[in-house]
Amino acid sequence: MIAAPSNRRRTRLLEGSLFWAFRIGTYFVLFCATYIFLDIGIKGGRTVFMRTAPFVNLKFLIEPPQTLYVFNYQGKKMELSDRQFRDWKTTHKEDVDVTSISYSAGGIWPCIVGTALLVIGSMTVALFIGISCAIYLSEYSRDGRFIRLIRVAILNLAGVPSIVFGLFGFGLFVVFFGWNVSLLSGWFTLGLMVLPAIITASEESLCAVPQGLREGSLALGATKWQTIRKNVLPYALPGILTSSILGIARVAGETAPIMFTAAYAMRDEMPWQVSHWTNFFFQGVMALPYHIYVVSSKIPQNEYTERVQYGTAFVFLVVVMLIALTSILLREKQRRRLSW
Amino acid sequence: MVSLLEMPQTLSQQLPRQNDRLVDEIECAEIMIDVRDLDFAYGGNTVLHNVSLDIPPRAVTAFIGPSGCGKTTLLRCINRMNDLIEGARITKGAIHLGGTDINAPEVDVVDLRRRVGMVFQKSNPFPKSIYENISYGLRIAGINRRSQIDEAVEKSLRAAALWDEVKERLEANAFGLSGGQQQRLCIARALAVEPDVILMDEPCSALDPIATARIEELIQELKTQYTIVIVTHNMQQAGRVSDHTGVFYLGKLIEFGPTTKIFTNPSEKRTEDYITGRFG
Numbered sequence: 117m118i119a120a121p122s123n124r125r126r127t128r129l130l131e132g133s134l135f136w137a138f139r140i141g142t143y144f145v146l147f148c149a150t151y152i153f154l155d156i157g158i159k160g161g162r163t164v165f166m167r168t169a170p171f172v173n174l175k176f177l178i179e180p181p182q183t184l185y186v187f188n189y190q191g192k193k194m195e196l197s198d199r200q201f202r203d204w205k206t207t208h209k210e211d212v213d214v215t216s217i218s219y220s221a222g223g224i225w226p227c228i229v230g231t232a233l234l235v236i237g238s239m240t241v242a243l244f245i246g247i248s249c250a251i252y253l254s255e256y257s258r259d260g261r262f263i264r265l266i267r268v269a270i271l272n273l274a275g276v277p278s279i280v281f282g283l284f285g286f287g288l289f290v291v292f293f294g295w296n297v298s299l300l301s302g303w304f305t306l307g308l309m310v311l312p313a314i315i316t317a318s319e320e321s322l323c324a325v326p327q328g329l330r331e332g333s334l335a336l337g338a339t340k341w342q343t344i345r346k347n348v349l350p351y352a353l354p355g356i357l358t359s360s361i362l363g364i365a366r367v368a369g370e371t372a373p374i375m376f377t378a379a380y381a382m383r384d385e386m387p388w389q390v391s392h393w394t395n396f397f398f399q400g401v402m403a404l405p406y407h408i409y410v411v412s413s414k415i416p417q418n419e420y421t422e423r424v425q426y427g428t429a430f431v432f433l434v435v436v437m438l439i440a441l442t443s444i445l446l447r448e449k450q451r452r453r454l455s456w
Numbered sequence: 457m458v459s460l461l462e463m464p465q466t467l468s469q470q471l472p473r474q475n476d477r478l479v480d481e482i483e484c485a486e487i488m489i490d491v492r493d494l495d496f497a498y499g500g501n502t503v504l505h506n507v508s509l510d511i512p513p514r515a516v517t518a519f520i521g522p523s524g525c526g527k528t529t530l531l532r533c534i535n536r537m538n539d540l541i542e543g544a545r546i547t548k549g550a551i552h553l554g555g556t557d558i559n560a561p562e563v564d565v566v567d568l569r570r571r572v573g574m575v576f577q578k579s580n581p582f583p584k585s586i587y588e589n590i591s592y593g594l595r596i597a598g599i600n601r602r603s604q605i606d607e608a609v610e611k612s613l614r615a616a617a618l619w620d621e622v623k624e625r626l627e628a629n630a631f632g633l634s635g636g637q638q639q640r641l642c643i644a645r646a647l648a649v650e651p652d653v654i655l656m657d658e659p660c661s662a663l664d665p666i667a668t669a670r671i672e673e674l675i676q677e678l679k680t681q682y683t684i685v686i687v688t689h690n691m692q693q694a695g696r697v698s699d700h701t702g703v704f705y706l707g708k709l710i711e712f713g714p715t716t717k718i719f720t721n722p723s724e725k726r727t728e729d730y731i732t733g734r735f736g
Contacts, residue, residue, distance in 0.1 A: 258542050328580030332642070335535060336593035336649055337570030346596070347582060 153433075160430025163423045175223055176427055181382065181407075182222035184420055187214040195420075197221030219382070219411050220420040224428050226386060230401030231368055231435070233387060234302050234378060238367050241307030243360060246314030250356075253315070254322040255344055274312035279372040281309045286376035297400040299387075302378025309373050310363040317359030321352040354450045361443030365436045371405040379406035381414065404432045488513035488653060488683040489534060493549035496529055496538070502547065503529050507709045509702055513652075516675060516684045518694035518715065521704030521730070527687045528577075530704075531655050534558070534685065535572040536565050553653070570597065573646030577658040579638040581630035581645075586613075586622050589630050589641055593649035608648050616644035617674050636667025643674065647682075654678065656686040660693065672697050691731060695719050703727045 166173050182198040189212055196204055198221065201214075249270075257263045285305025295301045325348050333343040371379075380400040390396050411424045489511040496504035504526045511517045519527035529538065533551060536558060538544045550557050558568055570593075582589050590609040599605060609626070613619040618640045622633070630641055639659055646654055656675075660668040675684060675697045688694050694701055695715060702712040703724070711718060711727045722728045 326580070328576060328578060329582060331537065331540070331574075331576065332580040332582065332645075333592070333596075334540070335537065335569055335574035335576075336596065336645065337566050338593075338596040339566050342596045346592070351583060 156426060156429050156433055159422070159426035160428075160433075163427030164430050173223075173427075177223055177228070177431070178225045179223035180226050180384070180386075181219040181224065181402075181424075184217045184220035185214050186217065186420065187212045195221075217418065217420045218415045219407075220424050224404065224407060224424075224431060226383060226402040227404045227407040227428065228431070228435075229387060230379070230403040231405075233299060233401055234306060234374065234403055235364055235368050237299060237303035238306035238310070239360065239364055241303050242310045242314045242363065242367075243356075245307065246311050246360075247318050247356060249311075250315050250318030250322055251344060251349075254319045255340070255348070270312050270315055273308075274316075276309075277372075278309060278370050281305055282373040282376050284308075285373060290377055295398060297376070297378060297380070298398040299378060299401060300397045302374050302401075305373045305377045306367045306370065309370065310360075310367055313363045313366070314356075314360055317363075318352070318356045321355030321359065322348060324355065325351045354446070358443050358447040358450060361439055361446070364439050364443075368436055368439070369405055369432075371409050374403055375406055375409070379403045381406070381410045404428060404435070408432065486510075486512060488554065489685070490552040491530070491533075491549070492552070494530070494533070494546060494551065495548035496526070496533060497545060497547050498541065499543040503707050504533075505707045506549070508549075509709060509712045511683065511685060512700065513683045514679060514681065515699040516679050516686060516697050517700045517702065518698035519685070519687045519702050519704060520689075520691060520694045523689070525704040526707040527702075527704045528657055531657055531685060531687050534653070534655055535569050535574055537569075537574065539565060570649055571651050572653040572655060573649065573651035575639070575642050575646055575654065575656045575659045577661055579635065579642050579662070581633070581638050581641050583629065583631060585627045586630050586633070586641065587626040589645050590648045593645060597649060612644040612648040615647050615678070616640045617670065617677075618644055634667070636663050636670060639663060639667070639671060640674065643671075643678075647678075651682070653683045653685065656684065658687055658689060661689065668693070703730060705730065 163176060164173055165171055185194070185196045185198070185201040187194050189208075189210075194204075253263065253266065257266075282305065285301055285308070289295050289301035289304050290297060293301075329347050329351070330343055333347040334340075338346070378400055380402055383400065383402055387396065387399060387401055390399060408425060408428050411421055411428065415421060487510045491507055491509050491511075494504055494507040495502055507526075507530060519530065521527050532538045533546065534553070546559060550559060552558070553568070553572065556563065582592060584592070587609055590612055591605045594605050594608055599608075610619060610623075613622065618637060621637060622628075622641075625632075630638065633641060639662075643654075643659070660671050663671065672693065675686065678684060679699075686694075686698065698715045700713065701715045701718045703710050703718065703722075703726075705726055711722060711724045713723075718727060719731060722731065
């Protein structure tokens with residue numbers, strides 16, 4: 117029997133409201149994303165870009181942070197950086213009522229460098245351990261209770277909050293190994309944090325290599341390792357690397373794991389200014405996410421700190437977006453080249 | 457007086473054909489692969505039951521039978537490709553290649569696979585150039601001299617009747633070849649490492665009749681030098697290319713003998729039924 121008209125009306129109402137519920141949900145996401153990007157883009161853009169040539173505020177990009185001194189002098193409002201203020205003092209002996217605001221002058225160059233160093237080192241650690249682990253799991257191990265246990269452990273590792281990784285890194289690398297707050301501690305802490313993502317991506321890429329290539333190679337008298345090295349890994353590696361670029365965005369973005377292990381709020385020397393090359397690994401660095409954290413919560417807020425906050429967030433966002441974009445482009449190129 | 461070392465030989469001459477093992481050893485020259493009382497299981501599921509057959513050298517031996525009858529499994533036992541499958545193992549019997557038990561602990565599976573090449577059902581060229589596909593087996597065997605590799609590449613491509621078609625584009629990716637050419641490339645790749653035996657697992661199942669005819673022709677040429685074992689679903693193909701045929705049904709070898717006899721005068725009712733298309 118065909119449903120009664122009243123019933124049909126109710127069905128239509130339900131269908132319609134569900135449609136709108138899903139639609140509103142989607143629009144809400146779109147609204148949030150647009151608001152965040154516009155907010156950071158507009159306010160950060162004011163710090164990073166300029167109306168006059170060269171249009172980009174190079175000072176902000178290539179100078180270390182400095183303290184900003186704000187005061188009124190002869191009815192004029194002065195905003196001087198640390199160095200400028202000292203110069204000014206040599207010529208002007210008067211006492212002025214100065215407000216000093218930390219980190220709000222100069223730029224964020226050491227943070228950019230520090231984040232780059234952290235990303236490079238931690239991805240090296242994570243790729244090395246992650247690919248080894250994925251090769252073992254997908255090529256060598258035979259399914260059993262132990263292997264299932266390992267997989268569960270990896271899944272759980274992915275769910276561990278980043279602050280726990282931070283504390284773990286502090287306990288193991290900083291205190292127990294005695295590496296102190298250093299690049300090395302940060303590399304291993306961040307590396308461990310992205311390890312599950314790298315292992316999963318690597319395993320998927322290895323599985324995507326057709327079994328026929330392994331059999332074909334083995335049937336020619338290749339050993340297992342020869343087969344993996346010459347006929348599996350080369351085809352899986354591009355996939356592994358492109359998937360791992362998304363891991364880079366995560367490593368670059370996390371604050372919690374580095375706040376106890378690698379990040380300094382302020383450091384005057386650049387990372388290459390070390391007395392001996394081995395000290396390079398045992399120095400702390402400034403980093404973009406930690407800088408945002410410091411300027412947003414560790415110092416009194418006012419209009420001057422807001423400039424730095426938004427400027428740093430803007431630069432940070434651009435860096436992460438560039439990384440993601442590279443990943444997508446590389447992956448598309450790869451998909452076109454290798455299709456079985 | 458007879459020395460101790462010569463004793464066994466003298467004894468075996470005195471006791472001809474009384475012991476199966478002695479007979480085997482004497483006939484070694486005539487048997488390339490000797491499958492004896494073989495049981496094979498995937499986990500607890502036995503898929504080959506008590507299979508015994510002798511594969512002669514420099515001839516084509518075909519395995520035919522309905523799907524799932526174990527012919528591919530047996531083929532993959534001969535180069536121990538089944539080692540890759542978890543829980544798959546020989547539960548009884550043995551396979552001897554030229555008198556050596558291939559599953560003996562001292563046998564290196566890598567050496568075995570170098571002696572026993574394989575061509576797969578789905579052609580599986582490596583995503584490399586044609587040249588690199590052929591040289592792959594040589595390089596992993598430790599041969600790095602360019603002149604030697606060049607020579608082997610040409611020789612095996614000629615042997616696989618592919619040279620004239622690809623000699624101008626050896627550096628092109630093998631994926632650019634047609635299906636039939638890809639399969640001949642896989643045969644050439646197997647030939648390059650100079651095996652004694654070539655196993656072919658339904659090599660023509662994905663090919664059109666013309667490409668199939670070329671491969672069959674090729675098999676006829678290759679059998680002067682190689683021992684060829686071919687699994688096929690196509691009975692006409694078995695009739696055309698093979699010298700000996702084994703008919704499998706539900707994991708048992710129901711008949712094995714010269715192809716002409718199997719096709720014209722089978723001794724088993726089931727063989728006749730299968731060949732005439734009453735089942736399978």
